[in-house]
Amino acid sequence: MDKWTELEVFVRIAEEASLTRAGDSLSMSVSGVSRYLMHLETRLGVRLVQRSTRQLSLTSEGEKFYTQAREIISHMLDAEASVAAGASNPTGRLRVGASLSFSLLHLMPVVEQFRQSYPNVTIEIVSSNRYYDIVENGLDLAVRTRRVEADSSITIRRLAETRRLLAASPAYLERRGMPQHPQDLADHDLILYTLADSWNQFSFRKGSEQVKVEVDGIINANDGQLICVAARDGLGILAQPAYIIQKDLEAGRLVRVLDDWDLPRLTMNIAFPTKVLLPARTRLFIDFLIERFRVGEYERIWTQ
CATH class of the missing domain: 3.40.190.10 (Periplasmic binding protein-like II)
Incomplete structure (x- = not known):
C-alpha cells in the first residue's frame, strides 16, 4: 500500500477519533480506512489505535507517531505548495x-x-x-x-x-570575380571554420550532380564571428551557416556565392x-x- 496514504488515513483517524468520520472526510469507505490502518500497524509492528465498540483512542505509541506523522504531512504540503508556486514563478x-x-x-x-x-x-x-x-x-x-x-x-x-552558405563581400567579388563552379574556388581566397566537420573539404550537390573540392584557407579560425569580420573586410569567401550570416546578407554586407549548389545542411x-x-x-x-x-x-x- 501507499505509505503516504497510510499516514494521511492515520492522521485523519486520530483527528476525527472515528473510522467512519475519517472515511467521510477522505471520501473512503470504512473498510478501506480500516485496511490502511491495519497495514500501517502491521508494517510498524505496533498497535497505534485502541478500538472498542463505543470509542477509539490512540495508544501511547499512536500518540507519538501521530505528532511526527502530522509534521511530515505538513512539511510535504508546504513543499508541494512551494514547487507549485515555482512553476508559475520560477527561481x-x-x-x-x-x-x-x-x-x-x-x-x-x-x-x-x-x-x-x-x-x-x-x-x-x-x-x-x-x-x-x-x-x-x-x-x-x-x-x-x-x-x-x-x-x-x-x-x-x-x-x-539551416543551409551552409558561401558568401563574400561585394568589394571582394568586384575585385576577384564571382565563381561559377565549385572547382573555381581553387582560384579564390577562402576563410574557413576549423571546427566544422571535414572543414577542408566541400561536398557540393546540385540536383543529381555532386562535386567534392579540397580546400585550404588563407585564414582559418575556430570562431564564426572572426570569419564574418574577415569576409566583411573583403579578405575572401567564407562558408558559414545561414543563421550566422543572414543579417549580413540582408544588409548587403555579404553576397551569396555558388548559391545554386548545396552544402550538407545542419x-x-x-x-x-x-x-x-x-x-x-x-x-x-x-x-x-x-x-x-x-x-x-x-x-x-x-x-x-
Missing part, C-alpha cells in the same frame, strides 16, 4: 550552453525576453564553439548543430534546419538531460526558444 540559476555566434545572435534576445517574464531566474551562458558534456558541466540545456547525441541520457528537441537542436519532470525554469526557457524560432520562421529563411 534559481539556469545554465545554457551555446556557441558564441548563436549566443550573440539568437540566445541573448531570448534571455532578455525571458528575464522580463521571470526576473527571479538567473541566466548563466556557457559560450564555447566546442561541445561541452552537458551532465559533467552542469548545463541545464545546450543548443547544438548536430542531429544526435552520443549520450542516451540526453533528450533532443529540434529547433531548425540541424539545430536543444539538448538537455532526460528527466521525468524538468525544472520549471528549464521547461519555460525551452518553450521561449522554440516559440522565437517558430514566430521568426527561421527555418524557412535559413533553408532558402
Whole structure:
C-alpha cells in the first residue's frame, strides 16, 4: 500500500477519533480506512489505535507517531505548495550552453525576453564553439548543430534546419570575380571554420550532380564571428551557416556565392538531460526558444 496514504488515513483517524468520520472526510469507505490502518500497524509492528465498540483512542505509541506523522504531512504540503508556486514563478540559476555566434545572435534576445517574464531566474551562458558534456558541466540545456547525441541520457528537441552558405563581400567579388563552379574556388581566397566537420573539404550537390573540392584557407579560425569580420573586410569567401550570416546578407554586407549548389545542411537542436519532470525554469526557457524560432520562421529563411 501507499505509505503516504497510510499516514494521511492515520492522521485523519486520530483527528476525527472515528473510522467512519475519517472515511467521510477522505471520501473512503470504512473498510478501506480500516485496511490502511491495519497495514500501517502491521508494517510498524505496533498497535497505534485502541478500538472498542463505543470509542477509539490512540495508544501511547499512536500518540507519538501521530505528532511526527502530522509534521511530515505538513512539511510535504508546504513543499508541494512551494514547487507549485515555482512553476508559475520560477527561481534559481539556469545554465545554457551555446556557441558564441548563436549566443550573440539568437540566445541573448531570448534571455532578455525571458528575464522580463521571470526576473527571479538567473541566466548563466556557457559560450564555447566546442561541445561541452552537458551532465559533467552542469548545463541545464545546450543548443547544438548536430542531429544526435552520443549520450542516451540526453533528450533532443529540434529547433531548425539551416543551409551552409558561401558568401563574400561585394568589394571582394568586384575585385576577384564571382565563381561559377565549385572547382573555381581553387582560384579564390577562402576563410574557413576549423571546427566544422571535414572543414577542408566541400561536398557540393546540385540536383543529381555532386562535386567534392579540397580546400585550404588563407585564414582559418575556430570562431564564426572572426570569419564574418574577415569576409566583411573583403579578405575572401567564407562558408558559414545561414543563421550566422543572414543579417549580413540582408544588409548587403555579404553576397551569396555558388548559391545554386548545396552544402550538407545542419540541424539545430536543444539538448538537455532526460528527466521525468524538468525544472520549471528549464521547461519555460525551452518553450521561449522554440516559440522565437517558430514566430521568426527561421527555418524557412535559413533553408532558402
